[in-house]
Amino acid sequence: MSTPSFEIIVVGGGPAGVSCAYSLAKMGKKVVILDKKKQDQIGNKTCGDALDLESPMILHDALGLELPKGDEISDKVTKMTVKTDSVDITLRAPGYTVDRHIYGQRLLKECLDLGVELISDAPVRDVIIENNFVTGVKYRKDGEIKEVRANLIADCSGTLGAVRKHLPEGFSDGLYQTIPDHHIAATFREIVKLKEDHPYSEEIVLAYFPSIPPPGYLWFFTKGEKRLNIGTGWLKSENKLLEKPMKQIYREALDEYYKLGEDYEIEITGGGQIPIRPPYDCLTFNGGVIIGDAACQVDPTTAEGHGPALVCGYYAAKAMVKAIHDDNFTREKLWDYNIDVMAHYGRRNAISYVTLQFLREIEADGMDFILKRKVLTEDEVKSVYDGSDPDTGFFAVLLKVIRCFPKYGLLRSMYKLVSNVKKMGSIYDDYPNNPVDLPAWRLRRNELLGEAL
Ligand SMILES: Cc1cc2nc3c(=O)[nH]c(=O)nc-3n(C[C@H](O)[C@H](O)[C@H](O)COP(=O)(O)OP(=O)(O)OC[C@H]3O[C@@H](n4cnc5c(N)ncnc54)[C@H](O)[C@@H]3O)c2cc1C
Incomplete structure (x- = not known):
């Protein structure tokens, strides 16, 4: 050599x-x-x-790397709203759009x-x-x-x-x-300049609408005064099944809010691919x-x-x-790197992957029903989005049964989600500390998912 x-x-x-x-x-x-x-x-x-506050803070604390500052920041972010046709749930989400x-x-x-x-x-x-x-x-x-x-x-x-x-x-x-295409999100997004100011100050919004193929959504991210980053995305494998191209579906969904030319002009436009698997x-x-x-x-x-x-x-x-x-x-x-990643993002993203399958199954209407009837509490919606384990006591379960009437199929999907989230968390807690035990661990994880990853 x-x-x-x-x-x-x-x-x-x-x-x-x-x-x-x-x-x-x-x-x-x-x-x-x-x-x-x-x-x-x-x-x-x-x-x-969008960039969460925690990540640059980890580098700042460990290595002294300065946090985003000055014109690197388009707007501060304090909250994330999950939106359906009839409900908005706003969660705390400190960070920036940069x-x-x-x-x-x-x-x-x-x-x-x-x-x-x-x-x-x-x-x-x-x-x-x-x-x-x-x-x-x-x-x-x-x-x-x-x-x-x-x-x-x-x-x-x-x-x-x-x-x-x-x-x-x-x-x-x-x-x-x-x-593979079923583990990739195809996306399209625009940075737009609005004629009037927008209502999303310090906010990022994920909007689940029936016109957007599940588990996709339309996003609105603040870019400061009169500027937004708006986009959409869904599984790349869905694209060939759709009658309209992504850009048309996006424009039609956005028309409900803002009309091109009348309300906004486009500054930058583009698309990209995002891997969405653990x-x-x-x-x-x-x-x-x-x-x-x-x-x-x-x-x-x-x-x-x-x-x-x-x-x-x-x-x-x-x-x-x-x-x-x-x-x-x-x-x-080099295995310590695997251990660090799996304890942090492996665990979180595997739980998020289980959630993604759930969102795909219930579609935007199911999500609207669950949030409108308060079948999921705000804390539970938060745990769905930050990958923590949702808590479900007996009385909470009873309340969910009552609130879910008559859509018990949704309730079954929800309980499968809660149960799989807990199991997935503990599987990632057991990520092996050497390569020899990896195949047995993977088998356990794949059995829970019902999918070979
Ligand atoms: C539309 C869209 C919206 C997104 N929104 C968000 C968001 O709001 N918040 C968020 O956290 N994440 C978001 N993401 C994801 C985020 O952009 C990525 O996760 C992040 O950029 C990953 O960083 P990276 O360094 O791994 O890869 P990249 O940012 O893709 O950087 C890869 C680098 O490698 C270089 N490169 C590629 N091929 C070669 C080659 N053959 N030889 C040499 N160099 C090469 C590229 O030029 C590039 O500089 C979004 C992604 C897309 C597509």
Whole structure:
């Protein structure tokens, strides 16, 4: 093997990549980021822009990375409203909507200031595997294919997984090359400028309407005075079953609120793909890790992936520093990263995945009925959205039976949800601390889901 030029190659300079590179550089490691975008475009992404407060706070407390500030923030967020045709339930949700481009550029600069090198305008095209370890990547730059090597590689390249997709099938049990369409949300969103101010100050809204294919919704996120980020999304696998294209369904649903031309003009428009399944069961391989959307760390119900990508970049950096210290780059040695992710986002997102199946089953009308009749309390709706275990005592159950009359099918679906959420939480609490026990654990999880993930 030739001598590596860097200790770690980070592929992708989005939230996962900059967080990972920043954390590694803070811990004294020699890092290079490769991104297919030109340097001044890194961070610019079609996105909902909502960022919870907790995630950047974790990096702030651990590494001193400054929280979003100044023009990086479009608006402060204090609440999230779940809306149906006849009911609004508002939950506390501290965070921001950020300007992804400005915030992303600042995080990149923080990396460069710490000595991280950047090779931009350089799409990664392949991996180099030697003696069953990934030891480098091949990328295109100035019309030529070039190579760079390191002790470890971090795939932070988003949903398509520029490194992940080149790993041979079975290279690391629990990690797959592609994400099937039924585990991807296709999305469309616009940043709009309104003629009048909007009623969503400091608020993000998820609106479940019958015209939006379940479990999708229309979102309205504040971008400050007279500006909104509005979008929609649903399972990519549903698209071919629909009679109208997504953009038309979106425009017709939005017409109920705002009319194009009369009430608003479009500033930016675009779409994207979001993985919506629990994280891959193993995020480490001989010679590296995968982080962020490449690792499916997005919350399946709310599509929040920015915060998880930031935090998991830090989790991965800690495990990589240990591996470099011990000069051992095996997937087993990096296993602490799996443990950190599964305890946090694995547990939460698996519960959220169960919720997503429930929302798909009951459709928007079922959701409206449940909220209108107060079959689910506000605390229970909150637990559905933050992935915690809902509490259901005897009297609460009795009340639900009365309130659900005559739609007992919905009640059955709800109890299946509550029971599966509790079981799923305890399965993720038992995530194995070594790769040997992974197949038995996966079997238990898949049996509960009734689906092989
Ligand atoms: C429409 C939409 C709305 C969303 N709304 C929200 C929201 O409101 N809140 C939230 O938290 N999340 C939201 N998300 C999800 C969020 O955008 C992602 O979870 C987050 O960006 C993941 O960060 P990442 O670093 O893993 O990937 P990305 O942000 O996708 O970054 C990947 C980076 O890798 C680079 N790259 C890709 N391929 C290669 C290659 N071959 N070689 C080199 N570089 C490469 C890209 O240029 C990019 O810089 C939304 C997503 C979409 C599509």
